[in-house]
Amino acid sequence: MEVSSDREYIYTSTELDRHEGQVIEELKANSQETIADPDAWLDEEIKRNMLLTTADAVINWARRSSMWTAICFPACCAFEFIAAEGPRFDLSRFGMEILRASPRQADLMITAGTLTWKMAPNVRRIYNQMPEPKWVIAMGSCAISGGIFRSSYSVVPGYNKIIPVDVYVPGCPPRPEGLIYGIQMLQKKISKARAVPDLQQIMSKGTSE
Protein backbone atom coordinates (compact mmCIF):
# COMPACT_ATOMS: atom_id res chain seq x y z
CA MET A 1 0.00 0.00 0.00
CA GLU A 2 1.41 3.31 -1.04
CA VAL A 3 1.47 5.93 1.60
CA SER A 4 1.20 9.38 0.15
CA SER A 5 3.57 12.03 1.31
CA ASP A 6 4.56 15.45 0.18
CA ARG A 7 8.26 14.83 0.98
CA GLU A 8 10.61 13.18 -1.43
CA TYR A 9 12.44 10.14 -0.24
CA ILE A 10 15.27 8.23 -1.83
CA TYR A 11 13.50 5.01 -1.04
CA THR A 12 9.80 4.64 -0.85
CA SER A 13 8.32 3.12 2.23
CA THR A 14 7.44 -0.02 0.30
CA GLU A 15 11.00 -0.40 -0.90
CA LEU A 16 12.28 -0.19 2.67
CA ASP A 17 9.77 -2.76 3.79
CA ARG A 18 10.81 -5.10 1.04
CA HIS A 19 14.45 -4.62 1.90
CA GLU A 20 13.72 -5.35 5.49
CA GLY A 21 11.84 -8.50 4.48
CA GLN A 22 14.74 -9.59 2.31
CA VAL A 23 17.22 -9.14 5.21
CA ILE A 24 15.00 -11.13 7.51
CA GLU A 25 14.49 -13.90 4.98
CA GLU A 26 18.23 -14.06 4.31
CA LEU A 27 19.07 -14.23 8.00
CA LYS A 28 16.44 -16.84 8.57
CA ALA A 29 17.77 -18.92 5.68
CA ASN A 30 21.31 -18.72 7.00
CA SER A 31 20.39 -19.34 10.64
CA GLN A 32 18.97 -22.85 10.42
CA GLU A 33 22.09 -24.43 11.94
CA THR A 34 22.66 -24.09 15.73
CA ILE A 35 25.78 -22.13 16.48
CA ALA A 36 28.18 -23.94 18.79
CA ASP A 37 28.62 -22.38 22.26
CA PRO A 38 31.69 -20.21 22.20
CA ASP A 39 34.30 -21.45 24.73
CA ALA A 40 36.64 -18.62 24.19
CA TRP A 41 35.64 -17.34 27.63
CA LEU A 42 37.16 -20.50 29.03
CA ASP A 43 40.49 -19.76 27.40
CA GLU A 44 40.26 -16.25 28.65
CA GLU A 45 39.78 -17.49 32.18
CA ILE A 46 42.83 -19.67 31.90
CA LYS A 47 44.82 -16.77 30.53
CA ARG A 48 43.72 -14.66 33.43
CA ASN A 49 45.07 -17.20 35.96
CA MET A 50 48.18 -18.40 34.25
CA LEU A 51 51.49 -16.70 33.69
CA LEU A 52 54.13 -18.11 31.48
CA THR A 53 57.61 -17.37 32.78
CA THR A 54 60.91 -19.06 33.45
CA ALA A 55 61.62 -21.30 36.38
CA ASP A 56 64.49 -19.00 37.31
CA ALA A 57 62.19 -16.02 37.65
CA VAL A 58 59.70 -17.89 39.81
CA ILE A 59 62.29 -19.46 42.09
CA ASN A 60 64.18 -16.19 42.48
CA TRP A 61 60.95 -14.36 43.17
CA ALA A 62 60.13 -16.83 45.93
CA ARG A 63 63.63 -16.65 47.37
CA ARG A 64 63.93 -12.89 47.47
CA SER A 65 60.41 -12.24 48.71
CA SER A 66 60.78 -14.09 51.98
CA MET A 67 64.27 -13.99 53.35
CA TRP A 68 64.71 -15.08 56.93
CA THR A 69 67.55 -13.58 58.89
CA ALA A 70 69.94 -15.51 61.09
CA ILE A 71 70.87 -13.73 64.29
CA CYS A 72 74.42 -12.42 64.12
CA PHE A 73 74.48 -9.20 66.09
CA PRO A 74 77.80 -8.89 67.90
CA ALA A 75 77.68 -5.13 68.47
CA CYS A 76 75.87 -1.82 68.22
CA CYS A 77 74.67 -2.03 64.59
CA ALA A 78 72.11 -4.47 65.96
CA PHE A 79 70.16 -1.54 67.36
CA GLU A 80 69.79 -0.01 63.93
CA PHE A 81 68.65 -3.39 62.71
CA ILE A 82 66.12 -3.56 65.52
CA ALA A 83 64.90 -0.09 64.54
CA ALA A 84 64.64 -1.20 60.92
CA GLU A 85 62.67 -4.20 62.00
CA GLY A 86 60.34 -2.25 64.24
CA PRO A 87 57.08 -0.52 63.38
CA ARG A 88 58.63 2.73 62.20
CA PHE A 89 60.72 1.37 59.35
CA ASP A 90 58.88 -1.93 59.09
CA LEU A 91 61.16 -4.40 57.40
CA SER A 92 58.24 -6.79 57.02
CA ARG A 93 57.19 -4.84 53.95
CA PHE A 94 59.95 -6.75 52.21
CA GLY A 95 59.03 -10.12 53.65
CA MET A 96 62.00 -10.38 55.93
CA GLU A 97 61.02 -9.38 59.41
CA ILE A 98 61.40 -12.89 60.80
CA LEU A 99 64.52 -13.47 62.84
CA ARG A 100 65.59 -17.04 63.14
CA ALA A 101 67.20 -18.21 66.33
CA SER A 102 68.31 -21.29 64.45
CA PRO A 103 70.60 -20.72 61.48
CA ARG A 104 69.14 -23.87 59.92
CA GLN A 105 65.93 -21.95 59.20
CA ALA A 106 67.64 -18.87 57.83
CA ASP A 107 68.96 -17.89 54.44
CA LEU A 108 70.23 -14.38 55.13
CA MET A 109 72.87 -13.28 57.58
CA ILE A 110 72.97 -9.59 58.45
CA THR A 111 76.30 -9.15 60.22
CA ALA A 112 75.54 -6.19 62.44
CA GLY A 113 78.64 -5.42 64.45
CA THR A 114 82.32 -5.70 65.23
CA LEU A 115 83.66 -9.21 65.06
CA THR A 116 86.55 -10.32 67.25
CA TRP A 117 88.76 -13.22 66.38
CA LYS A 118 87.54 -15.02 69.44
CA MET A 119 83.97 -14.85 68.14
CA ALA A 120 84.90 -15.52 64.52
CA PRO A 121 84.78 -19.35 64.64
CA ASN A 122 81.25 -19.19 66.03
CA VAL A 123 80.04 -16.83 63.31
CA ARG A 124 81.62 -19.04 60.70
CA ARG A 125 79.90 -22.02 62.23
CA ILE A 126 76.53 -20.24 62.14
CA TYR A 127 77.14 -19.45 58.49
CA ASN A 128 78.05 -23.05 57.73
CA GLN A 129 74.89 -24.24 59.45
CA MET A 130 72.66 -22.13 57.20
CA PRO A 131 71.19 -24.14 54.32
CA GLU A 132 71.85 -23.19 50.72
CA PRO A 133 71.03 -20.84 49.13
CA LYS A 134 72.33 -18.23 51.58
CA TRP A 135 73.39 -14.63 51.44
CA VAL A 136 75.31 -12.25 53.67
CA ILE A 137 74.88 -8.51 54.14
CA ALA A 138 77.86 -6.82 55.80
CA MET A 139 76.25 -4.04 57.83
CA GLY A 140 78.37 -1.10 59.00
CA SER A 141 82.02 -0.14 58.91
CA CYS A 142 83.14 -2.88 61.26
CA ALA A 143 81.53 -5.59 59.18
CA ILE A 144 82.98 -4.17 55.98
CA SER A 145 86.57 -3.56 57.05
CA GLY A 146 86.86 -3.66 60.84
CA GLY A 147 86.04 0.04 60.96
CA ILE A 148 87.87 2.06 63.59
CA PHE A 149 89.00 -1.19 65.23
CA ARG A 150 90.69 -2.41 62.07
CA SER A 151 94.22 -2.21 63.47
CA SER A 152 93.25 -3.75 66.80
CA TYR A 153 94.84 -6.97 67.98
CA SER A 154 91.52 -8.72 68.46
CA VAL A 155 89.22 -7.56 65.65
CA VAL A 156 88.58 -9.31 62.34
CA PRO A 157 89.22 -6.72 59.58
CA GLY A 158 86.00 -7.37 57.70
CA TYR A 159 83.62 -10.32 57.61
CA ASN A 160 84.81 -11.16 54.13
CA LYS A 161 87.92 -12.57 55.75
CA ILE A 162 85.86 -15.51 57.02
CA ILE A 163 82.62 -15.68 54.99
CA PRO A 164 81.60 -14.48 51.49
CA VAL A 165 79.67 -11.20 51.54
CA ASP A 166 77.02 -10.26 48.96
CA VAL A 167 76.12 -6.69 49.86
CA TYR A 168 78.04 -4.06 51.83
CA VAL A 169 76.05 -1.39 53.68
CA PRO A 170 78.38 1.41 54.83
CA GLY A 171 77.77 3.61 57.86
CA CYS A 172 78.70 3.69 61.51
CA PRO A 173 76.07 2.52 62.07
CA PRO A 174 74.00 2.65 58.84
CA ARG A 175 70.57 4.15 59.24
CA PRO A 176 67.62 1.79 58.83
CA GLU A 177 66.93 3.32 55.43
CA GLY A 178 70.44 2.37 54.41
CA LEU A 179 69.96 -1.18 55.57
CA ILE A 180 66.64 -1.43 53.77
CA TYR A 181 68.27 -0.11 50.61
CA GLY A 182 70.98 -2.73 50.98
CA ILE A 183 68.35 -5.42 51.35
CA GLN A 184 66.66 -4.20 48.19
CA MET A 185 70.00 -4.37 46.40
CA LEU A 186 70.36 -7.94 47.58
CA GLN A 187 66.87 -8.73 46.29
CA LYS A 188 67.83 -7.34 42.89
CA LYS A 189 70.95 -9.45 42.98
CA ILE A 190 68.97 -12.58 43.80
CA SER A 191 66.51 -11.90 40.99
CA LYS A 192 69.39 -12.00 38.54
CA ALA A 193 70.75 -15.27 39.85
CA ARG A 194 70.51 -18.50 37.94
CA ALA A 195 68.35 -20.67 40.18
CA VAL A 196 67.90 -23.65 37.88
CA PRO A 197 71.13 -25.48 37.22
CA ASP A 198 72.30 -25.75 33.66
CA LEU A 199 71.71 -29.38 32.72
CA GLN A 200 74.33 -29.38 30.00
CA GLN A 201 76.88 -28.03 32.41
CA ILE A 202 76.02 -30.73 34.95
CA MET A 203 76.23 -33.43 32.31
CA SER A 204 79.60 -32.23 31.08
CA LYS A 205 80.83 -32.02 34.65
CA GLY A 206 79.64 -35.56 35.29
CA THR A 207 81.51 -36.93 32.30
CA SER A 208 84.68 -35.03 33.04
CA GLU A 209 84.92 -36.33 36.58
Place this chain on the structure above:
Amino acid sequence: MTSALSGEHMASRVKEKYPESIEESTSEYLVVKGDSLLNVARYLRDTDDLKLDFFNYVTAVDYYSYFEVVYQLTSTVHNHSIVLKTRCHDRDNPSVPSVVSLWQGADLQEREIFDLMGIRFEGHPNLKRLFLWEGFQGHPLRKDYLS
Protein backbone atom coordinates in the same frame (compact mmCIF):
# COMPACT_ATOMS: atom_id res chain seq x y z
CA MET B 1 78.30 8.59 101.07
CA THR B 2 81.25 6.31 101.42
CA SER B 3 84.18 8.02 103.13
CA ALA B 4 87.75 7.41 101.99
CA LEU B 5 90.23 6.18 104.56
CA SER B 6 93.52 8.04 104.64
CA GLY B 7 96.35 5.99 103.19
CA GLU B 8 98.87 7.52 105.59
CA HIS B 9 96.76 6.73 108.58
CA MET B 10 96.27 3.17 107.39
CA ALA B 11 100.00 2.83 106.71
CA SER B 12 100.81 3.69 110.30
CA ARG B 13 98.31 1.12 111.52
CA VAL B 14 99.52 -1.59 109.19
CA LYS B 15 103.13 -0.88 110.10
CA GLU B 16 102.41 -1.70 113.73
CA LYS B 17 101.39 -5.21 112.74
CA TYR B 18 103.54 -5.78 109.67
CA PRO B 19 106.64 -3.59 109.70
CA GLU B 20 108.57 -3.39 106.41
CA SER B 21 105.36 -4.03 104.46
CA ILE B 22 104.60 -0.47 103.27
CA GLU B 23 106.37 0.93 100.25
CA GLU B 24 104.63 4.29 100.02
CA SER B 25 101.56 6.00 101.36
CA THR B 26 99.71 9.20 100.59
CA SER B 27 96.35 10.52 101.71
CA GLU B 28 94.71 8.79 98.73
CA TYR B 29 96.31 5.40 98.61
CA LEU B 30 98.56 2.85 100.21
CA VAL B 31 101.32 0.98 98.37
CA VAL B 32 102.33 -2.32 99.89
CA LYS B 33 105.16 -4.63 98.96
CA GLY B 34 104.16 -7.65 96.91
CA ASP B 35 105.34 -10.28 99.39
CA SER B 36 103.22 -8.86 102.21
CA LEU B 37 100.14 -8.05 100.12
CA LEU B 38 98.12 -11.03 101.33
CA ASN B 39 98.86 -10.33 104.97
CA VAL B 40 97.91 -6.68 104.67
CA ALA B 41 94.79 -7.49 102.66
CA ARG B 42 93.67 -10.04 105.23
CA TYR B 43 94.32 -7.53 108.01
CA LEU B 44 92.21 -4.90 106.19
CA ARG B 45 89.40 -7.37 105.63
CA ASP B 46 89.25 -8.95 109.06
CA THR B 47 90.05 -6.17 111.53
CA ASP B 48 86.90 -5.22 113.38
CA ASP B 49 87.00 -1.46 112.87
CA LEU B 50 88.06 -1.76 109.19
CA LYS B 51 86.06 -4.72 107.79
CA LEU B 52 86.89 -3.96 104.16
CA ASP B 53 84.79 -6.89 103.02
CA PHE B 54 83.70 -5.71 99.59
CA PHE B 55 86.11 -5.93 96.67
CA ASN B 56 85.30 -3.14 94.20
CA TYR B 57 87.84 -3.89 91.52
CA VAL B 58 91.40 -4.72 90.68
CA THR B 59 93.15 -3.17 87.72
CA ALA B 60 96.70 -2.68 86.52
CA VAL B 61 98.71 0.23 85.15
CA ASP B 62 101.85 0.14 83.05
CA TYR B 63 104.35 2.83 84.12
CA TYR B 64 107.08 1.61 81.74
CA SER B 65 109.60 0.88 84.51
CA TYR B 66 107.13 -1.07 86.64
CA PHE B 67 103.57 -2.33 86.77
CA GLU B 68 101.16 -1.16 89.40
CA VAL B 69 98.22 -3.30 90.49
CA VAL B 70 95.42 -1.26 92.04
CA TYR B 71 92.74 -2.60 94.37
CA GLN B 72 89.80 -0.72 95.73
CA LEU B 73 88.16 -2.08 98.86
CA THR B 74 84.99 -0.97 100.58
CA SER B 75 83.45 -1.84 103.90
CA THR B 76 79.75 -2.64 103.83
CA VAL B 77 79.79 -2.43 107.64
CA HIS B 78 81.48 0.93 108.21
CA ASN B 79 80.85 2.48 104.77
CA HIS B 80 84.42 3.50 104.09
CA SER B 81 86.85 2.55 101.38
CA ILE B 82 90.54 2.52 100.55
CA VAL B 83 92.76 2.20 97.49
CA LEU B 84 95.47 -0.38 97.87
CA LYS B 85 98.34 -0.68 95.43
CA THR B 86 101.25 -2.95 94.85
CA ARG B 87 104.10 -2.70 92.37
CA CYS B 88 106.06 -5.27 90.42
CA HIS B 89 109.38 -4.01 89.13
CA ASP B 90 110.34 -7.17 87.28
CA ARG B 91 109.00 -6.37 83.83
CA ASP B 92 109.93 -9.67 82.25
CA ASN B 93 108.24 -11.84 84.82
CA PRO B 94 105.81 -9.69 86.84
CA SER B 95 104.03 -11.51 89.62
CA VAL B 96 101.64 -10.56 92.42
CA PRO B 97 99.93 -12.79 94.99
CA SER B 98 96.31 -13.54 94.13
CA VAL B 99 93.59 -12.29 96.48
CA VAL B 100 90.93 -14.73 95.21
CA SER B 101 91.26 -16.61 98.50
CA LEU B 102 90.08 -13.44 100.28
CA TRP B 103 87.58 -12.03 97.78
CA GLN B 104 86.00 -14.32 95.17
CA GLY B 105 85.19 -11.30 93.03
CA ALA B 106 88.82 -10.95 92.07
CA ASP B 107 88.75 -14.16 90.02
CA LEU B 108 87.76 -12.91 86.58
CA GLN B 109 89.42 -9.51 87.00
CA GLU B 110 92.77 -11.07 87.81
CA ARG B 111 92.39 -13.29 84.76
CA GLU B 112 91.69 -10.23 82.63
CA ILE B 113 94.83 -8.51 83.92
CA PHE B 114 96.84 -11.66 83.31
CA ASP B 115 95.45 -11.82 79.79
CA LEU B 116 95.94 -8.21 78.74
CA MET B 117 98.83 -7.05 80.93
CA GLY B 118 100.70 -10.27 81.51
CA ILE B 119 100.94 -10.10 85.29
CA ARG B 120 100.91 -13.50 86.99
CA PHE B 121 98.72 -13.86 90.07
CA GLU B 122 100.35 -16.49 92.25
CA GLY B 123 97.82 -18.78 93.88
CA HIS B 124 95.00 -18.02 91.43
CA PRO B 125 92.84 -21.15 90.99
CA ASN B 126 92.36 -20.84 87.22
CA LEU B 127 94.87 -18.44 85.75
CA LYS B 128 94.39 -18.56 81.99
CA ARG B 129 93.52 -16.13 79.23
CA LEU B 130 90.03 -14.62 79.44
CA PHE B 131 89.34 -12.38 76.41
CA LEU B 132 92.03 -13.54 74.02
CA TRP B 133 92.55 -17.07 72.85
CA GLU B 134 95.14 -19.63 73.85
CA GLY B 135 98.18 -19.12 71.69
CA PHE B 136 97.88 -15.34 71.38
CA GLN B 137 101.34 -13.80 71.44
CA GLY B 138 101.99 -10.95 73.87
CA HIS B 139 99.85 -8.86 76.20
CA PRO B 140 98.19 -6.04 74.29
CA LEU B 141 97.56 -3.53 77.08
CA ARG B 142 101.26 -3.20 77.80
CA LYS B 143 102.72 0.08 76.63
CA ASP B 144 105.40 -1.66 74.58
CA TYR B 145 102.92 -3.91 72.75
CA LEU B 146 102.83 -3.34 69.02
CA SER B 147 100.59 -5.45 66.84
